[in-house]
Every structure is written in structure tokens, then in C-alpha cells.
Amino acid sequence: MRAVVSLVVVLLLLWLAVWTVVARDAFLAVAGFIAYGLLLSLVWVRLYGIDVALTEAAIGGGLTGALLLGAVGRLRGTEAAARSERPGVGTRVLAMALSLGVTAALVLCVLALPEPGPTLAPQVARELPATGVGNPITGVLLAFRALDTLLEAIVLVIALIGVWSLAPDRFWGGRPGMRHHADPDGVLAYFARVLPPIGIVVGVYLLWAGADHPGGKFQSATILAAMWMLVQMAGLADAPAVGNRLLRAGIVAGPLVFVAVGLLGLWTAGYFLGYPQGWAKPMIVAIEVALLPTLVLVLALLMSGAPARSAER
């Protein structure tokens, strides 16, 4: 029975993936991609990867889907022109051969993996108590592979700077996107008043629970950023001007704290990002808490896009 359910989900996932690729309309392709992300998170739940499932639902399906929807809206005007120009037969055959080649190489690699696969899981399980956190994912992300997480946070900040740099010169330091207007007594405004208090509690809970249970700063930041976006879309608050010093300080605070903790490790534990004996858990929690505002701001501002109007209202 379980095998049948798994098989149905796998077939559905493959069908949805193919459908998303062949969809001619960009909006339909993005809709397919979002549904694909949500289905994929169900697969991760079935594989007992709750952390991955949460991340996939929040970032893979939710945030990336919303970013792609924004891109589709911006590409509306050029879509018909792009569709009318068809590449030549040679280009298409080449593209097909290339994609099939990559797929075949991936399949071969997966089939060539030794059985059982190489794993560091027993080592992680053995060393995890030394970090003081109960969730092995958090332990890996912030103790054993903390450098990856640090670079990830910095990459996000750089991505935001990249988006900002698309602003026309006269709007540099201004507010991103359109000012949203909605009926102040309407459904959307009501929704944006009732949901954020619940969303903020859920987001903070996810961050706090992340030390010992599935959850963590990324999932938490996505929910909090979504709440902020909702308030902006309902016209209850305006997007911040990107020249705001407080905003910029909040964005760099997380990586700075992370680097500071890393340098502290150089002094106390003898290597970069090392934690002094017995202090691992407080340090990890401090990094998570410091990264949260950075991630919320970066994710929400990535959604808002480049500055498009001056800082005055």
C-alpha cells in the first residue's frame, strides 16, 4: 500500500516536471513549478527529511515561486515577441542532445554510487552531543559546516546588492517597486491585519524550535518576510527606502556577527569558526538570532526588486 502511494507520488512528480518544462506560457510554467515544489516537499516528508521539506515548501515552492511570478509579470510585454522567434532545427537538436546527455550522465552517476552510499551521518551522530543542539541538521549547518552557511548568508546579501544595482541613477537609495494601494476596509487589508500576528509567532517558534527540532532561521525568515510583504501589498505599510542606514545595518548585522563569532573561535578554539568548549550552543543560537533579521530583510527586499521611485512618499 505504501509502495503504491509512493509510486503515484513519483509519477505525479515526474509528470508535473515534464509539464512545467513543456508549458509554452511562462505563467503556466511557474504555476506548475510551485505545485511541483509543494509536491516535492511531500516527498521529503515521506523520506523523513522534515527540515528539507520545510525549506522546500518555504523557499523552493513559496519564495522562488513568488520571485518567478514577479519576473513573469515583468516579462509580459516581451513574451509574445520571444515566442514568435523559433530557434533553428540545428539549435533545437543540439539543445535536446545536451539535455539528454546531462540527464544520462546524472543517471549513470547515481547508478554508479557505491552501495551503501558514502555517508558522514554516523560521525555527525557521534559528535552532535558536543555541540549541545538536538537537531542534527542545525548541528551540521552551524557547527560542522558553518563556513558554508556563512558564505550562503553573504551570497544572499551580494544578490540583494546585485538587484539594487539595477536601479536607475535618479532612484538610487529610493523605494523599490510600486506603492501598493488597496481598499483599507477590504478583504486584503483585513487579511493583512489578522494574519501577521499569527505568522510572526509561527516564524519565531520555527527559529526557536530549530535547535532541537525541524525548523531554523531560513524557514522562519521566509514566513516573517511573507508577513511583511503581505502588509506592504495591502497598502498598510510602504516598502523601505534602500538608502536607509538602519535598514542597511540590519542587512549586514547577521554576517558581521557570524564573522565575529568566527574570529572569536580563532582566539578561543584555535581555528576560524571554532566554538570554545561548552559554548557551542549559545554561540549557535546567537548566530541564528543575528542572521534572522538579515534573512528577513534580504528575502523581502529581493521580492520587492530594484528601487523604482524616490524615497519621499
Next chain:
Amino acid sequence: MSFALDLFSVVAVSGGALFYLAGTVGLLRFPDAYTRLHALTKADNVGMALVVIGLMPQVGGVLAGLKLVLVWLLVVFSSAAVSQLIARTARRRDART
């Protein structure tokens, strides 16, 4: 007692799945955005309610049960709000054409 509770769960969740199925058939078969929304939101809300009620005896404690109820309320709330927004967008689009 546990058999009766299991039976209750199976019946309620199956009933919920039936409502979801009906809502999806409506979504696929109905002619315009308003009737499709009507089918989807009404049927899915009842389906969700039945699934949550059916799962209630299976969760191990009051706290988990309350979480299920919270999920249920959030889904009902957001689907009600979003369907309003979709219907309004559809009406605006129809008025333009």
C-alpha cells in the same frame, strides 16, 4: 473503543477525500472563474474539516490536536480571503473586456 475511533477516522477522512474530489471535479468542469471558485472553496472547506475531525482521535495529545485546529482555521481563513481576491480580479478583468 480504539476500533470505534479508528473506524470514525477512516469514515471521516474518506468523506473529506470525497469532498475534495467533488471540488476538483467542479474546478475542472465548471464554465467560468466564479463557479469554479464556488465549487473549490465550498467543497474544500468541508473536505478539510472532515479530514481534521477524522485525524483528531489519532493525534497523541491535546497540544497536537490544537495545532491541527489552528492549521484548519488558517487554511479556511486564507482560502476565504484569497477566493475573494481572485473573484474580484476576475470581475475587474471581465468588466474590461
